[in-house]
Amino acid sequence: MSRKIDKILLNESTVTENFDASIFKNCTYAPSFYTHQEVTAQLKNKNPYTITVLNESLKYAYRNRKKYVKKTKISMISKYRELMYNMFAHEYGNQESEKIYSEWLDIYRPLHAKEKKYEMVDEYIITREFEPRYKQIILKKFKNHEQLFKIRFRIDKDRYYNLPEPLNYIDWRTPYDNIFMWEENGQKVIRRGGSGSSGSRETNSIFIFGLLELSKTQPIPSYLFLYSKENTLLFVKKFTNLCVPQCDIGANYHIEHSEEERLKQDGDFLRWNTLRDIKEIEIVHV
Numbered sequence: 220m221s222r223k224i225d226k227i228l229l230n231e232s233t234v235t236e237n238f239d240a241s242i243f244k245n246c247t248y249a250p251s252f253y254t255h256q257e258v259t260a261q262l263k264n265k266n267p268y269t270i271t272v273l274n275e276s277l278k279y280a281y282r283n284r285k286k287y288v289k290k291t292k293i294s295m296i297s298k299y300r301e302l303m304y305n306m307f308a309h310e311y312g313n314q315e316s317e318k319i320y321s322e323w324l325d326i327y328r329p330l331h332a333k334e335k336k337y338e339m340v341d342e343y344i345i346t347r348e349f350e351p352r353y354k355q356i357i358l359k360k361f362k363n364h365e366q367l368f369k370i371r372f373r374i375d376k377d378r379y380y381n382l383p384e385p386l387n388y389i390d391w392r393t394p395y396d397n398i399f400m401w402e403e404n405g406q407k408v409i410r411r412g413g414s415g416s417s418g419s420r421e422t423n424s425i426f427i428f429g430l431l432e433l434s435k436t437q438p439i440p441s442y443l444f445l446y447s448k449e450n451t452l453l454f455v456k457k458f459t460n461l462c463v464p465q466c467d468i469g470a471n472y473h474i475e476h477s478e479e480e481r482l483k484q485d486g487d488f489l490r491w492n493t494l495r496d497i498k499e500i501e502i503v504h505v
Contacts, residue, residue, distance in 0.1 A: 223504040227456060229497060234445060238454035242270060242442060243383045246400060249408035251422070255474070258429025267401035267430065268440040269463055271489065274394050275497055277378050278448040287450050288376045295371040302357050302367075303349040323348055379450055390415030394493040395464050396446075399426045414467045424472035427463055431482040434461040443489070445497060455500070462487040465503060 227233060252258050281287040296304075308316045327343035337343065361367050380389045386409075389396050393413030400409045412423025430439055441462040443455040465488035469479060483505050490501040 225502040225504070227500045227502070229445065229455065229499065234453040234455055236451065236453060238444075240383070242268070242400075243386060243398075246385070246407040246409045248385065249403065249410055252410065252425055252429070255425050255428035255432065255472075258426050259432040262401045262429070262433060264437070265401040265403065267399065267433070268442065269430070269461065270396075270398040270400065270442045270444065271463060272382075272396040272398075272444045272446050272452070273464075273489075273491060273497055273500070274389070274391075274396065274446045275448040277450065281449070282376070288378050291375045291377070293373050293375055295373055297368050297370060298361075299357060299367040300345065302361075303345065303353045306353045306356070307349060320344065380446070381450055381452055386411075389413070390419065392416075393419065395466075397423055397426070397463060399430070412467075414470070417471050420467055421471035423467055424469050427468050428472070428474065428479070428482055430461055430463075431486055434486070443500070448496060458487065460487060462489060462502060464489045466490075466493075 252261070277287060307320075310316070311319060323344045324340060327340050327347075331337065331340040331343060357367070358364065378391060380387050386398065390413060393415035395413060397412040398409055399412065400407055402408075410422055410426060411419070412426055413419040414423070433439060438459060439461040441458040441460070443458070443462070445453045445455055447453055468483075468488075486505050488503045488505060490503055491497050491499065
């Protein structure tokens with residue numbers, strides 16, 4: 220049960236672009252941890268701290284601006300080839316078509332290695348397996364052959380994440396970025412958690428549970444940032460004690476409910492509205 224809730228209102232007087240950037244720098248990724256007990260044991264007396272970045276959605280007006288998103292032109296297969304692959308999958312079903320395609324790859328790899336006629340072995344499958352089956356059907360159905368064979372492109376848009384390397388990439392499906400950092404042999408090392416993938420959720424849970432245990436015997440500072448809708452990294456607050464997002468704790472990593480409650484006892488956790496611009500953050504003292 221929550222014992223107390225404090226609030227941080229975000230405005231020009233409570234956030235700043237000025238902060239000690241060294242907390243992000245000169246770090247490398249550590250190997251994976253598989254249990255929260257490992258985290259507790261391995262990070263003891265290694266000056267661990269956490270950085271949480273809450274992510275606002277990019278302002279809608281900026282979605283096509285090069286300053287805010289990286290645009291990459293990606294070539295795509297022609298409509299003709301796309302139709303052949305679709306007809307093959309429809310004829311045999313997804314599972315059977317994958318099996319047949321794999322068998323064809325095994326057949327044509329030696330020929331591809333010998334002749335080096337094409338850049339990829341798949342070209343043999345297209346010309347020797349697909350086209351005898353589907354070419355005339357496609358040409359008869361679609362009259363605009365020029366459009367059928369035209370090379371196509373798409374534009375991928377990747378929002379910039381303006382943190383120092385190697386932290387300058389994030390899975391944008393997650394509304395927050397949890398960075399767990401500590402010292403190892405004179406170097407700063409990290410792991411990251413979030414909610415974008417099952418692996419990120421598992422890492423998030425393992426480290427939070429492990430640090431909750433460790434925080435009962437030593438202080439673990441936590442830094443809170445906002446990554447704004449303008450792609451600006453804003454410092455919000457430094458906590459002298461562990462303080463991490465309340466959401467997703469336990470996801471993809473199961474421990475007994477009684478143990479989870481014990482670990483969370485006397486802990487501090489963050490809550491905010493993930494669906495709108497972040498105007499207010501709650502700190503929940505459990």
